[in-house]
Amino acid sequence: MTQLDDMRRAIREADPQLSRFDPLPRIICLDDFDRGMCGWTQLVGNYEDSLDAMLPGYAQHSQAMLSTLPNWDFGSHGGVDGSYALKIATRPKKGAQNVAIKRLTFRKPGPIRLEAYFTFKPEATDLQLSETDIRSFGFLYDLQIGDSSGPGDRVMPHLRFLNAQDGKHLQKWQFKRKTTPIKPIGNAGKTITHYHLAPDDWEDLPGGEQRLCYNEIPTKVNWHYLRFDFDLGSMQATRFQVNDRVFAMDGFDCIRIPAMKNLWCMLNLCFFAETDTDKRAFAYLDSVCLSGEF
Amino acid sequence: MLPENLTAVVARNESWTGTSASEPYEAGWAKEAIVFVRALKQPKGSLPKARIEISADGMHWCAEGSEFALPAAKDAVTFQRLAHFGNFVRVAATLPEGAEITVLVTLHLKA
Numbered sequence: 001m002t003q004l005d006d007m008r009r010a011i012r013e014a015d016p017q018l019s020r021f022d023p024l025p026r027i028i029c030l031d032d033f034d035r036g037m038c039g040w041t042q043l044v045g046n047y048e049d050s051l052d053a054m055l056p057g058y059a060q061h062s063q064a065m066l067s068t069l070p071n072w073d074f075g076s077h078g079g080v081d082g083s084y085a086l087k088i089a090t091r092p093k094k095g096a097q098n099v100a101i102k103r104l105t106f107r108k109p110g111p112i113r114l115e116a117y118f119t120f121k122p123e124a125t126d127l128q129l130s131e132t133d134i135r136s137f138g139f140l141y142d143l144q145i146g147d148s149s150g151p152g153d154r155v156m157p158h159l160r161f162l163n164a165q166d167g168k169h170l171q172k173w174q175f176k177r178k179t180t181p182i183k184p185i186g187n188a189g190k191t192i193t194h195y196h197l198a199p200d201d202w203e204d205l206p207g208g209e210q211r212l213c214y215n216e217i218p219t220k221v222n223w224h225y226l227r228f229d230f231d232l233g234s235m236q237a238t239r240f241q242v243n244d245r246v247f248a249m250d251g252f253d254c255i256r257i258p259a260m261k262n263l264w265c266m267l268n269l270c271f272f273a274e275t276d277t278d279k280r281a282f283a284y285l286d287s288v289c290l291s292g293e294f
Numbered sequence: 295m296l297p298e299n300l301t302a303v304v305a306r307n308e309s310w311t312g313t314s315a316s317e318p319y320e321a322g323w324a325k326e327a328i329v330f331v332r333a334l335k336q337p338k339g340s341l342p343k344a345r346i347e348i349s350a351d352g353m354h355w356c357a358e359g360s361e362f363a364l365p366a367a368k369d370a371v372t373f374q375r376l377a378h379f380g381n382f383v384r385v386a387a388t389l390p391e392g393a394e395i396t397v398l399v400t401l402h403l404k405a
Contacts, residue, residue: 036298036300037300042303044306051306051307051334052307054307059306059307062303062304062305062306062317063302063303063304063319065302065319065320065321066298066300066320066321066323067320068320068322070320070322070350070351070352070381071351072350072351072353072354084323087320089317089318091317123352123353124351124353125353
């Protein structure tokens with residue numbers, strides 16, 4: 001630790017909002033949803049001429065919400081601090097997904113760190129624990145090298161907590177290295193599409209079993225800490241932590257597809273939720289801190 | 295600080311037949327809203343009025359009382375102003391047999 005590191009740490013720890021994170025030296029964004037949507041929006045699919053061209057996986061997406069986590073039995077739950085969190089809600093159909101995205105670019109292909117506090121619950125339509133109603137909660141980056149960095153890939157690290165599938169409580173982290181075949185959209189030759197959140201091809205993260213805190217009635221939630229370290233230089237994950245557990249990332253890999261002609265230096269960040277029953281899945285974020293070493 | 299102001303697309307290219315509604319949207323932070331409905335295709339059949347519905351929990355809904363025409367032609371737009379809607383809000387319509395409309399529903403919310 002240098003003197004500068006010590007000073008940075010002291011300043012961070014004096015700020016209650018930052019003190020619950022361990023960011024790299026430069027904070028790219030610290031999104032506390034008490035300040036609005038902070039640039040998080042819905043992931044719309046590609047199309048040309050008609051919205052009918054959008055793949056169904058994307059067509060189901062809708063806008064995230066500023067939520068107080070209101071419950072019919074005890075009222076607003078609130079965030080980690082402040083009143084609001086970002087809520088990602090699926091439709092009430094088994095297998096439905098929804099995604100919230102923040103679209104950035106990067107200025108140095110070095111280490112970045114994502115930290116967030118998250119929780120999830122199904123819509124409390126039944127007075128049951130409903131712990132197997134959510135299929136998954138997860139996040140991903142959509143990345144591409146800079147235009148002068150030579151031939152490279154578009155790289156999409158995906159991680160999801162597979163909570164349950166077909167009613168079985170599985171509780172494990174998974175990753176993905178395959179997307180769906182790339183399809184052209186329209187006739188102009190400018191647009192292609194693929195659905196990287198398709199339900200197939202998820203693989204178990206070795207040692208990725210984890211039991212989370214899931215409170216005892218269908219409305220109580222507890223917030224979880226998440227941290228994911230990734231190096232934009234090597235395009236490799238370096239560390240993944242949820243609550244007290246740090247997972248080995250040797251067995252992890254990303255979706256890698258050829259670089260696209262208009263996505264240079266892209267740094268997109270997404271969180272998603274998926275339901276395993278005909279009941280809405282809700283994922284909540286409060287807050288998200290993205291930092292980098294530059 | 296400027297007040298919060300959000301455009302939320304809550305139904306995009308959805309075909310409504312029978313009893314239909316936009317997904318519940320939580321907007322308790324907003325003091326006012328305008329709902330716009332645009333027809334993305336030429337509607338079919340006899341169109342009913344759309345209604346605003348509100349909810350405490352996103353599951354149990356009441357008619358708020360506002361009703362407004364659905365757009366009668368492709369790319370036509372209708373709207374409804376709203377205040378005092380509490381928390382969850384949605385647009386609902388009950389279309390008769392043979393009627394169909396493909397909608398883009400947007401909420402414009404201001405704190």
